[in-house]
Amino acid sequence: MSIWVDNNTKVIVQGITGSAARYHTEQMIKYGTKIVAGVTPGKKGQSVNGVPVFDTVKEAANQTGANTSVIYVPAPYAADAIMEAVDAQLELVVCITEHIPVKDMLMVKAHMSGKKTRLIGPNCPGIITPDQTKIGIMPGHIHVKGNIGIISRSGTLTYEAVSAVTKAGLGQSTAIGIGGDPISGTSFIDVLEAFNEDPLTEAVILIGEIGGDAEEDAAKWIKENMTKPVVAFISGRTAPKGKRMGHAGAIVSGSSGTAESKIEALKAANVEVADKFSELVPKLIKKLNK
Amino acid sequence: MNIHEYQSKEILKEYGVPVLNGLIVFSAEEAKKKAELIKSDIVVVKAQIHAGGRGKAGGVILAKSLDEIVEATDKLIGKPLVTHQTSPEGQIVRKVYIEEGCNIESEFYLSLIVNRKKSCFTFIASPAGGMDIEEVAKTSPEDIIYVDIDPSVGLKAYHVYRIANFLNLDKKALKVILEGVYSCFTDKDISLLEINPLVLTKEAKLVALDAKMGFDDNALYRHPDILEYKDESEEDKEETKAIKHGLAYVKLDGNIGCLVNGAGLAMATMDAIHLAGGAPANFLDVGGSASVEMVSTGFEILLSNPKVVGIFVNIFGGIMKCDTIAEGVVKAANDMDIKVPIVVRLQGANAEIGLEILSKSDINVMLAEDMDDGAEKIVSLVGNKEATNEHLGR
Numbered sequence: 160m161s162i163w164v165d166n167n168t169k170v171i172v173q174g175i176t177g178s179a180a181r182y183h184t185e186q187m188i189k190y191g192t193k194i195v196a197g198v199t200p201g202k203k204g205q206s207v208n209g210v211p212v213f214d215t216v217k218e219a220a221n222q223t224g225a226n227t228s229v230i231y232v233p234a235p236y237a238a239d240a241i242m243e244a245v246d247a248q249l250e251l252v253v254c255i256t257e258h259i260p261v262k263d264m265l266m267v268k269a270h271m272s273g274k275k276t277r278l279i280g281p282n283c284p285g286i287i288t289p290d291q292t293k294i295g296i297m298p299g300h301i302h303v304k305g306n307i308g309i310i311s312r313s314g315t316l317t318y319e320a321v322s323a324v325t326k327a328g329l330g331q332s333t334a335i336g337i338g339g340d341p342i343s344g345t346s347f348i349d350v351l352e353a354f355n356e357d358p359l360t361e362a363v364i365l366i367g368e369i370g371g372d373a374e375e376d377a378a379k380w381i382k383e384n385m386t387k388p389v390v391a392f393i394s395g396r397t398a399p400k401g402k403r404m405g406h407a408g409a410i411v412s413g414s415s416g417t418a419e420s421k422i423e424a425l426k427a428a429n430v431e432v433a434d435k436f437s438e439l440v441p442k443l444i445k446k447l448n449k
Numbered sequence: 450m451n452i453h454e455y456q457s458k459e460i461l462k463e464y465g466v467p468v469l470n471g472l473i474v475f476s477a478e479e480a481k482k483k484a485e486l487i488k489s490d491i492v493v494v495k496a497q498i499h500a501g502g503r504g505k506a507g508g509v510i511l512a513k514s515l516d517e518i519v520e521a522t523d524k525l526i527g528k529p530l531v532t533h534q535t536s537p538e539g540q541i542v543r544k545v546y547i548e549e550g551c552n553i554e555s556e557f558y559l560s561l562i563v564n565r566k567k568s569c570f571t572f573i574a575s576p577a578g579g580m581d582i583e584e585v586a587k588t589s590p591e592d593i594i595y596v597d598i599d600p601s602v603g604l605k606a607y608h609v610y611r612i613a614n615f616l617n618l619d620k621k622a623l624k625v626i627l628e629g630v631y632s633c634f635t636d637k638d639i640s641l642l643e644i645n646p647l648v649l650t651k652e653a654k655l656v657a658l659d660a661k662m663g664f665d666d667n668a669l670y671r672h673p674d675i676l677e678y679k680d681e682s683e684e685d686k687e688e689t690k691a692i693k694h695g696l697a698y699v700k701l702d703g704n705i706g707c708l709v710n711g712a713g714l715a716m717a718t719m720d721a722i723h724l725a726g727g728a729p730a731n732f733l734d735v736g737g738s739a740s741v742e743m744v745s746t747g748f749e750i751l752l753s754n755p756k757v758v759g760i761f762v763n764i765f766g767g768i769m770k771c772d773t774i775a776e777g778v779v780k781a782a783n784d785m786d787i788k789v790p791i792v793v794r795l796q797g798a799n800a801e802i803g804l805e806i807l808s809k810s811d812i813n814v815m816l817a818e819d820m821d822d823g824a825e826k827i828v829s830l831v832g833n834k835e836a837t838n839e840h841l842g843r
Contacts, residue, residue, distance in 0.1 A: 260667045261638070262635065265563070266601065269568075315714035322797070339712060342565055368712075395719075397720050397723045399699070404715070405697040405715060405716075436717055
C-alpha cells in the first residue's frame with residue numbers, strides 16, 4: 160500500500176520536449192513509472208523516449224487513459240498548464256516548476272476549488288512510492304520499499320530523510336515533497352490524513368521550515384487526529400527576519416513564521432522534534448519500538 | 450524587490466490614490482534650486498532608504514523655510530541612517546524626498562497582503578495609524594480589521610463598506626483609495642502594499658502620507674516598468690551577484706561560510722553549525738543544476754565576506770552530481786588561493802567520483818560523514834587558531 164500513486168498510475172509529462180523534462184522522463188521510465196503521454200502545444204506527433212507527444216492534456220488523457228500529470232513547464236506558462244490538467248479532470252497533478260508568480264497560483268487555487276484534482280507543489284521534487292512509481296525529480300536509487308511516510312517542504316531534506324531511513328534498514332511507504340512556495344496545492348494535513356489511513360504506513364517523518372504557519376496547523380491536526388507516531392525536523396532556526404531563504408515561502412515576517420513557534424506547536428502535539436538532523440531517524444526508531 | 454517611498458507614491462498616484470506633491474533631490478544644492486517648487490509653508494524632508502522606522506531614527510525632518518530644507522537635506526544625504534530595520538551600520542542616504550506638509554486630523558493604517566493561509570488577498574486596516582501594526586495586533590487586536598478578497602472575484606462594494614465603517618471614514622473617499630490600492634496590487638504583482646499612515650486632513654481629505662511596496666520577484670519578468678525602479682545601491686552587492694548567477698545567497702553575521710544544494714538543506718546546515726557552537730556567515734544554495742563555474746562563483750561570493758574563517762560544503766547529490774561540486778571546489782581553490790579550512794561532505798549521486806577528484810587534487814580539505822559531523826568538524830577547526838593555520842589551503 161501507499162498513498163495517491165502506485166504502479167497503476169498512468170502519467171502524462173507536461174512540457175515533455177524541454178531538456179529537463181526529457182532527462183526526467185527517461186529517469187522515471189527507468190524507475191518503472193508508467194509514462195503514457197507527453198504534452199507540448201504544437202509538438203503533436205513527435206515522441207520523446209518512445210512516449211507520444213500531444214498538443215493538449217485533454218487529448219493525451221483521452222487517448223491513453225492517463226490519470227496523473229507531472230509538470231516541467233517554465234514558470235510563465237506553468238499556471239496555465241496546471242489549470243489545463245485540472246480541466247482535463249486528472250486525479251493528480253504534480254508541479255515541479257519553481258518561480259511561478261504568487262498571483263498565478265492564487266488564480267490556480269481559485270480555479271481548483273470544488274474540483275476533484277489534487278495538486279502537489281509547485282516548486283517541489285514530486286512523489287514516489289518505492290518500487291512502484293516515481294513522479295518527479297528525486298533520485299530513485301536511495302529509496303527502499305517500507306513503512307515510513309515522509310512529507311517535506313524541502314527537496315534535498317526529503318532526500319536526506321529518505322537516505323537516513325534507508326540506511327537504518329527501514330524503508331518508505333510514500334515520500335512527498337509538498338514544495339517551498341507560499342501558495343501550494345497540498346498541505347501537510349492532506350498528506351498526514353492520507354498516511355493516517357494508509358495501512359502500510361507505520362510512522363511519519365515531517366520536515367518543515369520557516370515561513371507561514373502550515374506546521375502549526377499540522378500540529379493541531381496531529382494532536383486531534385493522528386494515530387501514528389510522527390517525528391519532525393524544522394529548518395531555519397538561525398535565519399534572519401525578513402529575509403527570503405531561497406524558497407519563496409521561507410521567510411519570517413515580523414514575529415510570524417519562526418522555527419520556534421513551529422517546534423513549540425509540534426512538541427505540544429506530542430511530536431518528537433529533532434534538533435540535529437542525525438537524531439531524526441533514531442528518534443523515529445525509538446517511537447516505533449515503544 | 451522593494452522600492453522607495455517616492456516611487457511607491459508615483460505608482461499610487463497613477464492609480465488615483467491621493468498623495469502630496471513632492472520632489473526627489475540628490476544633494477543640498479539641488480534642494481536649493483528646486484525646493485521652491487513645493488508651494489507649502491511647511492515641508493517634510495524624508496530620507497529615502499529601503500527600510501522602515503525612518504521617522505524615529507531622525508530620517509524625517511520638518512522644515513519651514515528654504516534654508517531649513519537645504520539644511521535638512523545636507524544633514525541627511527551621504528550619511529548612514531540606522532533604524533530598527535537596517536543593519537547596525539545603517540543604510541547610506543543617497544536621496545531625499547521633499548514633500549509638502551498637511552494638517553493632520555487623524556491617522557490610519559492600511560495595507561494589502563497576500564494571505565498564504567487562505568490563498569487570497571487580505572486588506573488590513575486600523576484607526577491606530579502611524580504605529581507598528583504588529584505591536585497593535587499584540588496590544589489591542591480589536592483595533593484591527595482583516596477583510597479577505599477572493600482573487601477570482603476582486604474588490605466589491607461591501608468590502609469598502611466594512612472597512613469604511615470600521616475606520617469611521619467617508620465611503621466615497623475611501624473607495625477611491627481601496628480601488629486604487631487593489632488595482633495596482635494585482636496589476637503589478639505586488640506582495641505587500643502598506644500605507645502607514647493614511648491621513649485624514651483637517652480639510653477632510655484622505656492622503657497616503659507614507660507608502661511601502663514589495664514586489665513578487667517571480668513576476669518581475671512581466672513588469673519592465675517596475676524593474677526600472679530597482680535601486681541596486683540599496684541591495685547587498687553579493688546577493689545581487691548571486692542572483693545573476695542563478696544562486697541564492699543571504700549574508701549573515703557569523704564566520705563560517707557554507708555552500709549547499711537546496712534551500713531547506715542550506716538552512717539546516719546553518720542551524721547545524723549553530724548547534725555545534727559556531728556561527729554561519731551565510732546562506733548559499735547552489736540549486737539543483739549548478740555548473741562547475743556556478744560552484745566556483747559561489748565560493749567567490751562567500752569569500753568576499755571578510756569575516757569568513759572556514760567553509761563547509763554540504764552536498765546531498767540528487768539531480769546535482771557530487772563530481773560537479775568537487776570540480777567546482779578544486780577550481781575555486783586553484784583560482785582563489787583559499788586560506789581557510791574547508792570541510793566537505795558529499796553524499797548521493799556520484800559521491801565516490803567527487804571524493805576521488807578531491808583526493809587527487811592537491812587542495813587540503815577535511816571530509817565529513819554527514820551534515821552534523823561536518824558542522825562539528827568545521828566549528829572545531831575554526832574555533833582553534835592553531836588548527837586554522839595547519840589547514841591553510843596551500
